[in-house]
Amino acid sequence: MRTPFVFTSCIALFMTACSSSIPYEEREEIRQSIDDESEQLIEELAEVYPEIHAQLEEAEGYATGVMSNIKVPLVGGGTGIGAVYNNVDDSTTYIDLYRYDVGAGLGLSSYRMISVLDTPENLEKFSEGFSESSWGTDWNISASGIETEQVYYLEDSEIPTYLVFESSASAVGSARLMSVSVNEELTETGVGNAKFANHESAGDESNPKWDRPLPFFAQDVVDQGFSLPLPFGISILYAETKQDMTISGLEAGFSGINGGSTIPMEFMSFDNNYSHSQTPQLKIDAWVFPFMNVFATVGKVNGMAHVEFQSDGSVGNGIGDAIIESPICSRPGPGKPDFCDSWNGSNGWDAALDVDLDGWNYTIGATFAAGWRDYFLAIPVSVSYIDMKHARAEELVFSVSPRVGKQIPLKDTSSVDVYIGVSYLDSTLTIYGEHYGQLPDDMHITYKIEQENIDKWMGLVGASYNFNRSWAIQAEYGQNGSDKRQFVSSLTRRF
Incomplete structure (x- = not known):
């Protein structure tokens, strides 16, 4: 007994x-x-x-x-x-x-x-x-x-x-x-609790055997005392970003002149320009090498780009006479638009446009990361292409976000990760559109605008709760003064 x-x-x-x-x-x-x-x-x-x-x-x-x-x-x-x-x-x-x-x-x-x-x-x-x-x-x-x-x-x-x-x-x-x-x-499978390859021992206390297809060279680092995360992941993300933008150039043309083709408008100035977007995304990733994860995302972009511009009252690029003599500005009576006088060098004019951002986001990237005991360093690098509906806007975004953090073990295999870091984001947005305000007979101004974010850098803080090796939720907030703010959240399943 x-x-x-x-x-x-x-x-x-x-x-x-x-x-x-x-x-x-x-x-x-x-x-x-x-x-x-x-x-x-x-x-x-x-x-x-x-x-x-x-x-x-x-x-x-x-x-x-x-x-x-x-x-x-x-x-x-x-x-x-x-x-x-x-x-x-x-x-x-x-x-x-x-x-x-x-x-x-x-x-x-x-x-x-x-x-x-x-x-x-x-x-x-x-x-x-x-x-x-x-x-x-x-x-x-x-x-x-x-x-x-x-x-x-x-x-x-x-x-x-x-x-x-x-x-x-x-x-x-x-x-x-x-x-x-x-x-x-x-x-002793070599799978650990951390999100990244994590050095846990001197490598001579045990002999784990890695039996998964990825990452390549996994057994080599496991033999050195590293544990590895599960190799594959799928995530649902939500990102919201608001940032000030600068206008690098404007091209415009009238629908009744030269077929509406656009030419540079160097006499225009811009102020108070920004973009605000929300992007739910689906992400897949894989640890190809022990310290390198590759990922791809696709997401739906919703938001707006706000543009304010005004003329300095001068005639630019030899088109003033054509505009003044055009049916738009030469017609008699009260139907003549207010801005026509600016082409005679008299008064300037201004306008504000809110352009809807509705399209798709495509991203590829890699994360380089490693941990030592409960501390980790991760450097995600990505390139995104944003294609707006009806080709109204196209955007190319480059981002790198180094961060350092600590994992806090909890009960069972659950844990909390906390981290700080910085983010560099370079965004160039090309917007195409038409302006119909104060123009008769369905005439309009066609334009093309190049926007670029002003603040490339911002600080960030974040945390994730890891239910176990397979499930985790994460939230991250970044800010640079009052001109740039970003919030990102995600739910991840690893297998």
């Missing part, structure tokens, strides 16, 4: 293993404890079911685990830890066990289990992790495991399983979700 100390140590074992990242120096001791517990469980079951040895040897493999569950009205759950022993290649995969309950009842139980993985499919299922829902009832009351154990063999279940209840008091009817996931630290 097992002693209270052995069972207590087993519970302490899985509580430790399911906490945050396990240091290299502690992993071997935990693995050995799990293996010893598994062997002892098999020997105990053999006293009741002598055929278990032959059954396990003939199977593809078997999974062991220890679980502790609690159920209060409406909700409940449990955690555990175990291992999958592969008889085909003699490998061992260490696993975390989770159970979630929703339903009526009360319960408190602790048990050990062995599942016989009698098919390759079941072996693969437990070795790679899975989630499975079910509906069930528990009706049992037992004494402490010191004196009495309840032993069951669930032969008719999808996966033959032995259960040993060490303590149990429950009356539960609930919907359940059972989740099995690979414990990356104990199994």
Whole structure:
């Protein structure tokens, strides 16, 4: 019969293993404890079911685990830890066990289990992790495991399983979700909790084996003590940017002159020009090399560009006479536009335009990044092309955003990243359009404007909450005085 100390140590074992990242120096001791517990469980079951040895040897493999569950009205759950022993290649995969309950009842139980993985499919299922829902009832009351154990063999279940209840008091009817996931630290896959390649050890305490297709040369850096993030990612992003712009030149023409072709307007001046855009985006990325991630995004651009301009009252580039004599300005009566007088060198005129920005954003880029313990450095570099609807505007954006930060480990594999940095963004926007104000007979001014952002640099702060290695949310804010502001948020799934 097992002693209270052995069972207590087993519970302490899985509580430790399911906490945050396990240091290299502690992993071997935990693995050995799990293996010893598994062997002892098999020997105990053999006293009741002598055929278990032959059954396990003939199977593809078997999974062991220890679980502790609690159920209060409406909700409940449990955690555990175990291992999958592969008889085909003699490998061992260490696993975390989770159970979630929703339903009526009360319960408190602790048990050990062995599942016989009698098919390759079941072996693969437990070795790679899975989630499975079910509906069930528990009706049992037992004494402490010191004196009495309840032993069951669930032969008719999808996966033959032995259960040993060490303590149990429950009356539960609930919907359940059972989740099995690979414990990356104990199994030593080389996958870490950080978003970037992170140096965790001197590389001589363990021998992780990287078995994923990317990144290239992963095994080389894993052997040096680095852990790596999951190689592929897909994200949903939202970016909102407002920044002052400068006009580098204007070309304009009248629809009734020279077919409406535009020519430079050097006598125009501009003030209070800015753009404001919102861009939801879809992003995919992959770690091609351990310290280099490549990505591409596509997004919908919505917003506006505000342009204010005025003439200095002079005639420019030899077109004044043609404009003055044109039907627009030569017609008698009150229908003549106010700006016609500016072409006689008298009074200037001004106008303000709000141009709708409606189009698509296409981005390619790379992030160069590495971490040391809980600190990291990341340098994203990208080039974006923005194509507005009906070719009303075209924009080319170059950006680089170095940032440094720290990861703060939390419970299980969750963590919070906080960082600061700077962003350099060079944006050139070409706007095409027509102006119909005060012009008769559907005549209009055609124009072309080159805009460029004034403030290239801004400071930024950001944070992300990493639910686990696979899911994370992030928010980032950047600003340069009151003239440039940017907010970016994202939801990321890694696999």
